[in-house]
Amino acid sequence: MLEELGVNPAHHFAFARLMKLIQEHNPDFELLGPGSPFISQNELELLGALSSFSRKKSQVHGKPTPAELPEVMATLLGACGMALRIGGVIMKSRPIPALTSLPDMEVTTRPLRHHARLRPVKVVEVLEVSPLLRRIVVTGVSLFDYPDGRPGHWVKLFLEGSNEGVPVGRAYSVREWDAESRRMAFDIALHCGGPMSQWAANARVGDRLSVSGPRGGLVENNAGSWLLLAGDESALAAIQAIMARTTPEKELHVFVEVSKESEILEFPARPNAVIRWLLRDAENPETASTMYEAIRCSPLPNQSGGAWVGGESGVVKKIRQHLLRERGFNAEDVQAAGFWKKGEVDFKDLAVG
Template identity: 85%
Template sequence: MLEELGVNPEHNFTFARLMKSILEYNPDFELLGPGSPFVSQNELELLGALSSFSRKKSRMQGEVASAQLPGAMATLFGACGMALRIGGVIMKSRPIPASTSLPDMEVRARSLHHHPRLRPAKVVDVIEVSPRLRRIVVTGVSLFDFPEGRPGHWVKLFLEASNNGVPVGRAYSILEWDAESRRMTFDMALHCGGPMSQWAANARIGDRLSICGPRGGLVENNTRSWLLLAGDESALAAIQAIMAQSTPEKELHVFIEVSRESEIIEIPARPNSVIQWLLRDSENPETSSTMYEAIRCSPLPNQSGGAWVAGESGVVKKIRQHLLRERGFNAEDVQAAGFWKKGEVDFKDLAVG
């Protein structure tokens, strides 16, 4: 509705944040319907009268006007008003008499949480973790209600610039999510070609992008005493996130494949974890199966465990088959997904979630 009225989509989450705060401050407030003091669905008149909604509602109920709203509320009102002025929306209040009914009007409440559309964000920090890995931190008002999700979950990032009118977007796992400061961190592997890789290599503070998600992440159907984590550079952020959120008692066996020794990074120490860094065959990168061979030859625990594997689609399939056929893993305890596939752009694997 906001977009149809010409409001910049970047300001939609300011409105959502405002409504969330209103409902927390006054749970009885009604946005639409016969009991609401405003008609707002078509003309969006609600925001034009927000600064006085509490006073008007109190008068309709025969109550004494409440004290001035908290400063944070006033700030939100001002932010929404600015968004509407930028969008060119003309606002005015139109109270409805208590006896008035609205015939033939069906109102369906829709949650403001977990908005499926794009969330605008901007880059606030860029760190060179290794020659081929960039740690990029973003934040934005639109992330105010971003769900915690599962460890290792991912989002799709879209560049502000477009390619022939088509938005450029790729999926990236979330390394860290700080809900209090609304800061989201990604580790982006750089490779030859690709618009997102080029952007990450040259990212600067202040760059803008949009976020859609989250999805996926580690699903543990059964609580197992140990967990196998395996992946290449594309899965490095997810592996670190899963390790950080695993209980100290759980035994972790981690295999990480990189192209060269300079790509080995420091991962915070964790009890009951064994990390093996694997160097990909640089002479035959297209046919290398370093990670598969390392797992196949590794003396993993005999008791039933869980597994999370991600990376190149063909390698991931071989590892999954090995775990099921030769290691005796239960199918429901093996989560394996191709994050990318040789020869394909923006590869999509349904197993990713």
Template identity: 40%
Template sequence: MSRVIFSINQCSPVEQRLLRALRAMNWNDNWPAQAGFFLEEMGFGSSQVFAFNSLIETIMQADPGFDLLGPLSPFVSRDELNLLAALGNASRKASNALPDVEDGLPAVLKSLVDTCGTALRRAGLPMKTRATLQNGKALPPMTSKILPFQGESSMRRVKVLALHAPTPRVRRIVLGGYSLKSFAVDLPAQWIKVFLPGPTEQQIGRAFTIRDFDTVKKELTFDIALHEGGPMSDWALRAQVGDELQIAGPRGGFKGVDEKSWLLLACDDTGLPAIAAIVCQLPAHLQVQVFIEVADETERQFLAVQPRVKVRWIYRNGSADQPAETLAEVLRYSPLPVRSGDAWIAAEASTIRAIRTQLLRDRGFELGRVHAAGYWKRGEQDHRDLAAG
């Protein structure tokens, strides 16, 4: 069947904003990193963002021909209009039963549509009343069984081989074990989820960036930034060689940049292992500016960098010759190249939002070239950000 598209002006402002986010989740380059921000700007929390992500993953897995256009397209496809109709119907329901038009959908997809519709209703985002197109399809006519989207790779059992303290507030953990024989790291800044021992239904898991993976010894190294009251932080302080853990992954990662341009890297303590892994693999000719916020001078770590990489350390508690500063403040006033470049940023979620807005609005960065991930969120345990991959 030939492709059918319409003017996006047929959609309400809410639908247009939602479409932009849904499309970004299935697009290319750094666009998926923007989807979470688009949804947060509409009033959705991180768990709801992942519900929309799972919806798109499931649809595209079941029907790769489902027509999601580019994030900035001025058109809308028939498939997209029918998806909006399904979400609109679900958002206006008070019960868990979906309208008759969706009765033919697999249970997993019905559940996801309903979950996303509930999120729309709770966020107070009225969807336009519309019927599915009679000459189209409500959603993909999926006849085969659809499995739920699995976000984690299979679990691997590992042991602690070594423990180090590169700075007072960081513990470096080296893991090994037979299960890592088939483990592979494809990109710098990929992350794993680490699970403490315990009953499966009670296991505590947190995401950590892979600082290094020794492909010969099959040993994986990651850092834990210590903070009061965190279960992984508490474990790291009492951990011993021989302790057993489980890990899942890897996922995410730094996918590279335009080598003819320049690169901005910025992070706080939690993103430092990612930047350490990234700078090791950058081409020598690339101009790079790195900004790293840590507590004080004692938290500085050695970074192996190329000659064209400039590193600025920022101390939020100040030092003998440097006042207390924050990552967002320093970036706001630091001179950067005038031409548009690429940016990779990882820090606390609200800080990331402020920096992302600053780069796009005041610094002239292009939307698809800013990768900004909230590695943690103040007041929230086990924060998940779609931009982290």
């Protein structure tokens, strides 16, 4: 929520780390915030007063607020007060003295709405996985509490610059995440047009981005069943991440559609995985998906299994319908999401998660 009010995210990661250390040292220490049943009128008025004081000082003297109230902290406090008002937080007066626990309440409260925060990161490595695929590795202190998402989860990357005040961002699956070193890798497919693709083609170590997420990822309702994985270049990183997180005993049937033979990658050998690389018709790219036809005509296990499918929205929809209507898959075992759609920019599919 603070990001929407114009507060630089780099200013409050240090505060977040401090709060985390306090809670680790003293788990019973209570902080008012989204996890609290309510925030009192006293705190809200205090935040508003500090914000007002900060603005008046800046307007009168035309310079940053005095040392007793640093400008960054004043901005943060003021934004907190405004965010609480915008969020419609239920307020109830209570005594200021410290309490060992919050008092029981008989009124209904409404918590703050969840807003994914932006995490500033820096590019530390750029690799050419294939002629049309770039691996971008980023790191940053903002990833200190990044959760271990489900295999195949995705985040949204934002370029440091902006287009007439509107951040440029696109969603990408996380290829690898190392919590110990705080390194995150993405595989970005290069294509004609698109600001993120153009940036990735010329990305350099030291480039700065912002990350929001994680979202989505594979959910297996029956971990013991076999698994179908299918997708085009946009889903390749997610497919590899899912394969890396599944046990060697898991039976996998993998379909990957690419535009050129040079884009075929070498996957680690797995005894129970059948991998099919499919080439699109370069002369007729608008024809029916090669991936859909390959799945429709391929022999698959008869017993109930799971499926994860990602790619162009129209193709993904056809594959999902085929799996449910003709293959007998249970609806809850099929995860199918359109990562992009022909003719649309920054397409959003609610099924992605």
